[in-house]
Amino acid sequence: MREGPHSTDDIDESVGGDLFDRYFTGEHKAVKAAPRTWFITADYVNLAAYETDAGLLLVDTGTAESAETVRELIRKETDAPLHTVVFTHGHLDHAFGLKPWLEAGERPRVIAHENVVRRFRTYMRTAPLNSHINSVQFGIDENISWPHKVDEFAWPDTVYQDRLTLNLGGERFELYHAKGETDDATWVWAADRNIVSGGDLLMGILPNCGNPQKVQRYPEDWADALEAIASVGADLLLPGHGKLVQGADVIRERCLVTAAALRAIVEQTLAGLNAGKNHEEILATIEVPADLAKNWYIDPLYDRPEFIARNIIRKYGGWWNGWSAELMPAPMHQRAAEIVKLAGGVEALAARARELKDSDPALACHLAEWAALGAPDSREGHECAIEVFEARAEDEIALMARGIYNHAVRRSEEALEAMDEAQSS
Ligand SMILES: [Zn+2]
Incomplete structure (x- = not known):
């Protein structure tokens, strides 16, 4: 030395x-x-x-x-x-x-x-x-x-x-x-x-x-x-x-x-692509082998293994994720509004998002995002999104993911501020 x-x-x-x-x-x-x-x-x-x-x-x-x-x-x-x-x-x-x-x-x-x-x-x-x-x-x-x-x-x-x-x-x-x-x-x-x-x-x-x-x-x-x-x-x-x-x-x-x-992430991703799996199925299989992952110097503090896999998918394949409706999707706001309606209102959707917040944060985030986007003029959807995405960001160690979840929080905070301003003016 x-x-x-x-x-x-x-x-x-x-x-x-x-x-x-x-x-x-x-x-x-x-x-x-x-x-x-x-x-x-x-x-x-x-x-x-x-x-x-x-x-x-x-x-x-x-x-x-x-x-x-x-x-x-x-x-x-x-x-x-x-x-x-x-x-x-x-x-x-x-x-x-x-x-x-x-x-x-x-x-x-x-x-x-x-x-x-x-x-x-x-x-x-x-x-x-x-x-x-x-x-x-x-x-x-x-x-x-x-x-x-x-x-x-x-x-x-x-x-x-x-x-x-x-x-x-x-x-x-x-x-x-x-x-x-x-x-x-x-x-x-x-x-x-x-x-x-x-x-x-x-x-x-x-x-x-x-x-x-x-x-x-x-x-x-x-x-x-x-x-x-x-x-x-x-x-x-x-x-x-x-x-x-x-x-x-x-x-x-x-x-x-x-x-x-x-190399392990690359091989797993290519194996999935070669097996004809769709993007989501591939991402679910990505795992850094335990004997490597135990080393602190490859902790996913900045980027995540599944994000690397997505990048490999982009390199070798196209952007279509494998779900047929996603090829030419209806606008997100429209989909979200429909889900709010089917749920019987933004309150029901927000309540379910909060219920799932700890047990299934990924699913809770979908519901919260639909609540905020599907009922953009209601405080309830944005308050729910702030709560659910804030919790997700807090539990997340990768900066890349945290930044995006916190951005969702800010977006809903801005929507609430705009509502307050509109009310007071
Ligand atoms: Zn640098």
Whole structure:
């Protein structure tokens, strides 16, 4: 095991709590992870700084909000000129912190996988969409701001496709393309230091590989990337989120177990598709094998196994879920209104939803949603939806699911507020 000057507090060795407890630290700090190597944490995201004889290599730059703090932290450690920046992918928390460096007069080359450029162009076209879905995902009331102007992006000046070797001051840094949470990922092996900067490929939770609101993820390629990381035998891994991982055996095990969990979900999903099952039947069979699932570092705190399966279904099949009426469905409001009517009124439906809230929360959510949508002008349906979805969110450990349930709560709260306003005016 590497003799590092960092304290055990900086090493990821266990834990509990939900995603916010684990990752949203509010802390900003630079830890010397190895000689001439710093691991910088900026609240919930990390980046790495490697000092070389040619100058400084930054792997990621963090968020726009933390950028100046991050630069100051690094500048307290080293005054080596910024020589090269590599983006592990083009997400907002990793590739948007370059500005203060440029304003300070640094002129680094910026390297990324070629799909980062494509991603930035897509962001420019879909800023309102991304603003909305991320607000839902993270439970933020106001729509967050999303970059859309050309000068808000740090456009790479060097792109690559599969692999790129950098020689910085006589030292070798290997860049490998990967697909996982994104199609534009890069992980970096600092070969002469035997350190990997892993981006978001390994972050101590079940991979975010099925995100309900976002574009295609790549579970099989993700497993390939984790196996490739395991194969280099690095004894320090600096992740894009969470604490650093120390020890070649530990890194190898976490990579291989996480990859095996992804492969199990892929195989179960494909088996279901091949057997002609419909989506719902497939999802009911998805289970991470117990010998893998027992490991805390694949806890489904962010994404869920069945969401990953849905993403695989989308990759290999079409969008039709197998129920005939769902092919060209009646509008949801109309269906809900009909159910309210058949139930004999919104009160009966809401009462049954409350009755089922603890014993069958999934079914209760259907009834509550029908109550709110089928009788949109009644307080009863919305009050029921708030109660049932709030309870569901409270019991849910995956942030992706919690965000969507809490969004249902907010929607009904807004409907009630609008009713109050209409009454008082
Ligand atoms: Zn990230």
